[in-house]
Amino acid sequence: MLLPLCHWMASGQGQPAQTGVPQHARQPAVVITVRDENRDPVGGARVTLTSPGTSFALVVQTDFGGRYRFYGMRNGKYALQVGKEGFYPAKTGELDFAPGAEFPITLRHVQEFRESVDVTDTAPAVDPAKTSSTDQLTNREIFTLPYPTTRDFRNVLPFIPGVVLDNRQEIHVGGSAGYELFHQLDGFNITHPLTGLLDLRVSPDSLRLIEIDQSRYTAQYGKGSGGVLRLETGMGDDRFRYSATNFTPGISISRGLAFENLTPRFTFSGPIKRGRAWWFEGLSGEYDSNLNKDLPLKRRNSSPLWRIDSLSKVQVNATPGNIVTASFLINHQKVERLGLSLLTPPASTTDQHAEVQMFNIRDSAYSGQTLLETGVGISEFTQKTLPRGGLPFVLRPEGVSGSFFERISARARRLQGYGNLYLSPTQWHGRHEMRVGIDVDSIENHQFVSRQPISILREDGTLARLSVFSGPPRFTKDNFEGSAYAQDRWSPMERWVLEYGVRGDWDEIIHDAWFSPRVATTYYFDGPTMTKVSAGVGLFYDATNLDFVTRSLQGLRLDQNFASDGVTPSGPSVPTLFQVDTTTLQQPRFVNASFSFERMLPRAIHVRLEILEKRGRNGYAFFNVNPIAATGGVYQLLNVQNNRYDSVQITAEKKFAQNHQFMASYIHSRARSNAVLDFSLTNPTFAQQGGGPLSWDTPNHVISWGWFPITKKIDWAYALDWHTGFPFSVANQQQQVVGPPNSHRFPDYFSLNVHVERRFRFHGYEFAFRVGSNNITGSKNPVVVNNNIDSPEFLTFSSFQKRAFTGRIRFLGRK
Template sequence: MKVFRAIIRAFLAAPLAAWLVCLCTAAAAQTPAPAQRISITIVDENGAVVPDAQITIQESDKPALRLSADFSGHAAYSIAAPSPYSIRVTKPGFYESVTQEADPLARDIRIVLTHEQMLVQQVDVSASSAEIDTQEVSDKLTLALPEIINIPYATSRDIRNLLPYFPGVVQDQYGQIHIAGSETWATLDLLDNFDIRSPISGQLAMRFSADAVRSIDQETTRYPVQYGRSTGGVLAFFTGMGDNKFRFNATDFLPSFHDANGIRFDKVVPRVTFTGPVVRDRAWFFDGMEFEYDNIYIRELPEGENTNQLARGSNLFRVQFNATPRNIINTGLLFNDYHSPYDGIGSLTPRSSTTHTDILAWLPYIRDQHTFHNGALLDLGLGITRFRTGYEPHTGPPYALTPELSQGSYFETLTSSSQRVEANALFYFPPLHWLGRHDLQAGLDLDRIGYDEAYQRDPVNYLREDRTLLRQSTFPAYEPFTRHNVESGLYVQDRWTPRTGLLFEPGLRVDFDEIISSPVVSPRLAVVYSPKRAVNTTKISAGVGIYYEHTQLEYLARALAGTRYDTYYAADGITPTTPPLPTTFTYNDESLKEAHALNWSIGIEHRLPHAIYVKANYIQKEVSHEFTYVNQQSPALSGNYVLTNRREDDDSLVSIEARHSFSGNYTLFGAYTHSLAHTNAAIDYFPSISYLGPQQSGPLSWDTPNRVLSWGWLPFYVPWFKKNWDFVYTFDWHTGFPFTSINANREVVGAANGQRFPNYKSFSPGLEWRFHFRGMYLGLRGILENINNSGNYATVNNVLDSPQYGQFTEPSGRALTARIRLIQSKK
């Protein structure tokens, strides 16, 4: 396998570097395109360029000419005769634009595509229909505004709960997102092209209103070198912006209730967006605010130990200012506040063993986009992501872990802050014509990450079933620690179209890291082919590349958390049978390497009769040199755990999707995925509370080999209902998640992740009624979530020493939820 990787790297890197150097030299010497050609520019309603729009030119008695706008929203073409012709421009997430009588003498044409709006104040436009984009080489799938509004995902106030409705995306029982079998921190999460992952854990930790999101892009393979330092894929959130009309939207001001030992108040999650002009035709603002109050009730816990009142909120404020028609400045501020007095409560964690948790996070950012007269575009961005996290336990007896549940006051107090300062620059060259068309781009990324943490830890007691003491862990005091890292990356990429229906996308990226000081090179190559007789109806894509990971700082933080001493006791729970056994976590910068993945894939898209689009993908991803701690005294349970690069993951995904859009923007979607996520390091060791035992291979805890997914919305044509009713639904079935069996000492028993939860299955149908009230057009929706009343458990007792071993708890159950939203307000 190492030889195969080396061959792939050499095969890709040297030819790609030579290719890109030749193209840069040719770009400097190119001559302008002939004057008789017609140039078209695609912009949105605020003057920002719209890349990759699909353009259809139709002359009388001529076959239709299909084009794609480049990175800077430009395209060029020649007409055969000086007579009027039509231009149709489409892109998902925008209303289509149709020009019936274009002037054949015009040499520069500017077309405005208007974003789809949540507040529909015009009915004489049509949303862009789904089409095969022959200029897209990745497996990109977009959930645009219609999907965000209409898919009735569970608890539809957290945008993260919508993400599992991408095939290949799995949300584990802790709410974390995994793409094509990857760790959650291996996915690059972007908000308006800024990294919003936690600087330490790498998780998607920033929250923002679902109503603030205009579209979500998910890419798993063949994604461009612009996206670096991620082996798992990309999730890109794009938020809204105002225009020359003041618009107001409000959603979910009504509280929800659920049946849990009686009808109980569940939560209230009001969301408000307000947009409009600051200076008409020059500057606009967008503000999206949400607030959530949850009354969490755990039916398995006794009264007085089973509730939590959680409050959180977020606000995203954005302003776009067009300094000139060619220079656009976007600035924004995202703010998060989270307060949970009994954080972590669950069927195995009573309220007394939780923590009082507060989290503040914010992201100010600015982006400047300048378009040059020759079609080149420069994009500059600067953002600062900062998290402040603190939790403290409640007063009570010492913390203990029994075979059934935890008890006593939690053992740890934490104060932490982390920050990421990121700057990026991306330059799109004007198109180069040399053996076809070349769209070249080059960029630079710079990040500085810093964090500091302070822990205070009390003893942890491990009890037998008879409640005698089995083991006690103690943690000597230590000084707070700080750490930082600087990351930088350079990349260049070409999109070469030698002829219609054939596209090559070679790219080369070089990354530098302060902790792992050796530079790493990521060559990638992808190709798209459409048969001449089936252009825009059939597309075959394939690609191979090396994808490097960022340095996962959470692993390094474990080595700075001090020493743990474990003392074991006889059956009486009083007599020590061992002296305090030390356990330490250490690492050496010079011995570490950067994890990387060899990702190769092939996909096909085809348009069937009646505008049914089908897509199939196969992805194979082999991840090497991942971080994992190895006990140097194994098979002993205590000892020195050293950070190494010995972990290797093997992920594969086969997906088949079908989609059909009806008139009126109604949609049906269905998919089947076969996914495997395996590793040679299924046990993750921690310096505080951790599973113990020799390392093993096995599935990862989110491995879901089989999944069937479907969603959609349709007109509800029933005689006694009027036409302003819609039927909506989601259906999800997948293999249950794996879990590991342990004993009371938290030693792994049997195969790691050798057991599984029951299969997950949920069908959630609903109806939405649209009606007028006092000049407002409103939508009232009711959803029967999990109408089949499948258990869909979140927790299991995995301690073999407990008589409750294998008992699954915290089922999702059946629920009735409602939503009311403003569709249109009085003009």
């Protein structure tokens, strides 16, 4: 459906428009240079040029170096308005345009608090030059939206259209798996080297922008067919700034007065040398007792958690044309007695330690209209799961006993380097902005896994099943990835932009190269409605997922069933084994096509209709080569998965005076695959691979949020999330799948959060105090279901979400 429309767009058919610039400059150009408060160029800024007293208006976009050159302009008086999402807009008075004139413009990043209420963020508008399907949250929205557990920025992501957070807390964009999303922090890859997931924490107060591309993104971004998640963090400026959030402890009175948790966040920033060098520090910590109120006081009834995150950054403008930025990030987390419950005593729980360290340095060098970006970085993820003893692990109908059966020590490291060269714009049948780049990644993965036998007892205490693991406890798997791309942004007319490019990737495991051509275009129908249509199609590949490749290195599991006497074996042992032959594997690929229609309705309401199609081929899936699933699972990794995702999305948003805002979005989608089962060694499912809806499929999804003034100092904010319940499979007592995979669903999910915030001054300092309720309607929203068809509790849901009352206090410094 979308491919013929993409061809029509690319052919340039449609309403004609004026040519933006001549092919050859006959006289010196008038140059506009847009930079931020740290003298960094602001690319992609919308520049509106008007001539006072006339109807003349021209909308253009700055290049990668933050510049735009006006050729052939008549001498005279002109005015400029410059804006970009995440910045306060800038306006100029009348400027004298003459050949060779240069006009610098400074855009300042949006701050959470602004002294003057007359300063408003850049309003959402139809961007005539943007081709990608992109949604974003600025720091103001991250601070203001009432989402649960605000100390973790990942919990705000479901309030971006097209994003789903499943019951396992994995992020899905546009119907993709969590490992199919490419994650980037300040230009560096932060994807976990083993799992491909987002396991890195950054304090929400450190974030300046969260941006997600679902489709039509350029060839610069690869290693993720599902989309791109970009995180941009803050930097100091010439003013010292500091803030604090939730610096007072949480108190519990359910069992007497006690401190229950402490989740402080701090930011500090300022100049090292004004106009030349700046620093930024973002800190967050957490202590949570995780008190289990279902357990008696005489037992250890808590699972305490300690966590600290730190992001340190320095920027030095070595010369006006050379900017160096370095950053160091560390996450450290410790949890004791993880899994504690009525059925799991403290001795059967585990202690977990996790740490992430990341250091990177980036250099940006400008020469004329050419920009060269280079960067190197290293990141390391370590994790330990430690049982609390060495006793045999026993599963009983009334719960578990002994020590947990699994001990894990894992370390994954990524060494990366990249270079992007943004060439000077050229003129040939319009304006061309070209860029080329490379990136290389060296990945190391080391694991130690030790598993003890599992004894499963009946109600009478006899042995029903014994699970035994064998295999080497230590294994290593490394990889090396290399990529290169070329991209051109062509503007043959003022209203028409065409972006096309190609990307090439190679890695050591697949030992082959694959190429990804992509094209996207947008056409802007000038006028009061600011109507725009966009379309694009491209080929997208995923990075090789080491989690799939290394399952064959984890050994063998044998399950032996026993007769009612608990001594006599019942039938042969049932094996679970994974096999991987990397010489036969191909790289999973997706063809993504999309179409978008945007316009401004009366009262400045921005409306966007987005249609997206994804067709995946050669996806990784484990296929049970044992013809009789009940006799065991010998799972071979094959390129057999074919995925299909279709969605229609409509979004409306509006910004009001004094930075108040409203957004609503509805998505109807369908995410299906011919291989939806994910087999594992520790929790085996005996079945043949089968098709059905993916585990994160939500055919109907509505989100809405906003904040509005009650009085001059008090705001009311809400956030709503409703979607169809997630699908799940049914199994029997022998852990065999019954019926088609994912044939049942959880109840629909609904959550409404409502908060009220008041800002006030105290002794010359600015504070903000917020109270509210998450899940104010008390919707149950279960995350666990008994899917055992042989159990008397079959289809019983549990682990319900409760209504929660919350408070927050923020110290914003002296204003």
